Amino acid sequence: MCKFNIYSELIVRMNAVKRLINLLTLVLLGCTSSHWAWAKSSDRDQPIQIRADAGMVNESTGVSIYTGNVTIDQGTMHIRADEVEVIMSDREVVQIIARATEPDSPLAHYEHVPDDATEPVTADAKRITYLVQEERLHLAGTARLKQVRDTFSGELLYYDVNKGIVDLKSDRKAGDRIKMTINPRNNP
Secondary structure (H helix, E strand, O other), X not given: OHHHHHHHHHHHHHHHHHHHHHHHHHHHHHHHOOOOOOEOOOHHHOOOEEEOOEEEEEOOXXXXXXXXXXXXXXXXXXXXXXXXXXXXXXXXXXXXEEEOOOOOOOXXXXXXXXXXOXXXXXXXXXXXXXXXXXXXXXXXXXXXEEEOXXXXXXXXXXXXXXXXXXXXXXXXXXXXXXXXXXXXXXXX
């Protein structure tokens, strides 16, 4: 009974430390990266251009699947992947899911140029889910994000395009850890 209480207390303290580390990471990112930026506001008013080797559009379900060297462009936003699924509701794109389908194929790729920047924010992962209306990215599998000169990587990465918030997760089973490189603003 005593060992159980010690282990329970240890687990509670470890979880509290993890939450504190996550909070401090977000605070650190907010303090050191004043160049967080939104996607160009004009992008959402541009037409979506899709190119692929093949496509299947199901108007009754609102789901379209494109395969083979797929590219999607809308203003400064660019997506590239082996396969892309586009989910629509009421003739509005709700979700775009880009996937690398083969183990040896390049990762799915996303990029956009923020309003106040000249360099694009880029993201790569085995699966990228872009929640269009919320303007959030969910990256899974060898996830990487580059924003100006800062880089982030982990097994799972969540990115709020408007707020510039990056939330990283590692694959603890594989012993992976998240990685961040944050450069000072005045460092060339």
